[in-house]
Amino acid sequence: MMAGFVTRLRALFHRASTDADLDEEMRYHLDREIERNVANGMNAGDAAAAARRAFGNVTVATEQAREAWRWTRLEEVRQDYVYALRAFRRAPWFVVTVIATIGVGLGLLSAAFTFFDAYVLRPLPVRDPQSLYSLHWTSPTGVTHRFTWSQFERLARERTLFAEVQAYISEINVRMNARAAQGQLVSGNYFDMLGVPPAFGRTFGPVDAADEGANPVLVLSHPGWLRLFGADSSVIGRRVNLKGVSFEIIGVAREDFGGLTMTPYDFWAPVTMSSALGRQSLRRGEEVVGIVARLAPGVTPERASVWLRDWLRTETADRPVEERAREVTLLSRATSFTSRTEATVIFAPVIVAFFLVMAIACANVANIMLARGVARQREIGIRLALGAGRSRIIRQLLAESLLLAVPAGVVGLLLSQATLWCAVNLLYATLPPDSADFVRLIPLDTDLRVVGFAMVAVLLAAVAFGLTPALQASRPNIVQTSRGDFDTAFRPSRLRNALVIGQVTMSVLLLVVAGVLLSGSRDLARLDPGLRTAGVVQLELFGPFQARGIDALRADPNVRGVATASSGIIDPCCRKLALRTTEGRMERVNYFSISENWLSLLEIPIVHGRMFMEGEARSRAPVAIISQATAKRFWPGEDPIGKTLSMSPDDPDYERLTPFHDVRVIGVSRDAASGWIGLGTALPVVYFPAASDENAVEVLARVSGDANRARAMVERTLQRVDSSAILDIHALDDVLVVQSYPFRAMYWVASALGVIALALTVVGVYGVIAYLVAQRRREFGIRLALGAGRRSLLGLVVGQSMRLALVGTVAGVALALGVSRIFANLVVGLDTYDVRGYLLGASLVLAACAIAALGPSHRATAINPADALRADS
């Protein structure tokens, strides 16, 4: 085997010398033949002639011998590519069109894949991420539990299954350097266990997390350092005030590390600082920490979870049944996204949408190649006639596709980076300024996986768009095509029509989705929330400064009113409660404990009955105001005033709401949005009275003038009370914008995809119709000569293209309806069957197709019959 390889290799590089060898050997043979003939009595001339005759054609013999000897294939491949390049030089616009089309499709697809890669595929930049698992357990009621500190300490001593464990408390929201920051509290072994070194300064070790509250130190993440401190290298040793505690910054973590979760953190502090930062103390036996374990070598997650389940069952055996451990889950922490299934559900539709655009681009290119294949029939026919094998012709056409694919792949990768850059910048630019602090992306790098994906995608595309035309083009029979006459046997029109219909279908699907999202987000923007957000600032104050902060706001002449409530009015995590009427009707409602001026500050009017008195708020009288929707649900058609609502004792908030176990309804307020705005205003809401200085979490201040100036003003007022008084502050208008942001973002993405898909489709339709007109030139000439009107010809061509468009549109709408069925229950607050969306998508595509067909149609009517009939096909 090896010997053969060497011989061939030698033959390839020393073609001249091996050829000489062969010639000499053959000549020797011929000479001997002549000698024998002479010995048999022939004269010299006859002997040579006879020998040659016997030997046959020396060149053919040499060629055959050489065939066996060399890599003819390799030579042919080289020839294929040289030939393809020569063909491209003759058709530069064809090359540019194909590369640009595939580049755009691939660029978008790769950009989407980069997101997928960053969140789902790329291992976290820590030591051996595959062995990291977070531990979770659930009780029979399905509630997910955390671990107590002592459980963590005992698990840390378990060394057969877990090589190491770390504890964490997540989502510590603070303000640092007057900006919102999010951090995580972690056990002292965190950085060592993950093998994450500091970029500079130091990370903390076990000594920094030895005693509760003893070590107010923190490590900044690299992005946090950039964002909060402008990459100031003198930050080490500086002290920052978090919730009234002064922390020393001791280090900045390695650049690519943002923690083990999807949102990169700004900082880490020792878990022992939990009570100082407003979380539960570690020592009181509450379930406060989450645990991430590194499985010991050779231990499977299944084995570890069985062990942990048994351990936890013993651990919780003395608790009430519903609080005992039932199931244990180990989630891999190898990538940002912990659950593959969840990731697939979220990413699949997005990837599919981007994939459709790529498919449309491929269809376009296949069409171009088909048309070109037809144009090259004569050339291919001649090559077949000269003895080229069919496989050789196909190989050659595939070589062309590959030569186009590689630069298209490069263009695609560049476009993907540009797309990502634009997308990320647009994201931050369109978010309200103070919300941008809460949106963090993990780095979206183009790594080897992305490059590999792009290359595989583009090569598959090359085969797809190159092979069909190649098979078609190599089919014709030699005699016909060398004459240039092939239009009877060769009909790629059916394939071309199918491609156009497919494109139209996909465009309609994408544009219907865009249309549905557009009307969804417009509905949301137009939705009357039933309250006035303009000029209202919502803020959360740090406990010790709350009373002084509220007083300062009240004293401020610019502040027209201050009200408090147990949670933010439009806040997705607003509290819920089950209430029952004396008649036994039960409903789950949103509830707020509010100060007596809260409703009037938001301009939510009382439509029936009365507002709380100030005394009722102070004494927490057992009265309630309900919304119209609540009244309708509990007492349809009755007057709710004076009726009683009761709480059930097993409600989690029963203790918290001691005075309100049985409340009398004293008023009905107009419906207003609560919780997530997408759910509309018709949700049942109940308001309980509360004094402004108790049980108040969210403070609302109405200020005159522009919301953002107002916010800055409120901030300045509270800075004078204390620099750490504010935990969280937003203009209420911004909160509304953020709530509808996901819809708008989806709408923009879908629209962008839809428009690109539409543009590609229009080009595709135009190309096909233009080609069709050119092909039927002679026929049209005859029709005109026989007296057909130009108008009827126009109708013929436009009709043909509209038939394709209609079939595609019907298919697209049907597909969209199918997709809607799937998503109808998944997306809250969106009518996936929105008629306007469907009409918009379908009509846009049909109109675009009609316009695309008009140009070539006009060309058909402008044919001069005499010219067309005289022309050679």
Next chain:
Amino acid sequence: MSQAKIDLLAGTLDLIVLKLLRAGPANGWDLTQSIQVMSKGTLDVNYGSLYPALRRLEERGWVKGRWGMSENNRRARFYDLTASGTKQLDAERRDWERFQTALGLILDAD
């Protein structure tokens, strides 16, 4: 030359060449002569297939070519049977005998 010549069966040329080379190194010319003589003129090797066959065998490592002097003192390319060539010869010979037996069984069955 009274007898009609028979075309070689596909694949048998390799076997013949290997068999002839077992007797000792030979060049292309020698081989064609030997085939004619030994088959009593029945088999006539097409030169156009002999040389490609030799290249093929060389490439597979069954024979090895070298330049040497012929009996009339001219440069000629001689081929030696290699060890793996010997093994191949045995294998092909066994295959051929099995084929022959099988063919005989079919032809004689009546």
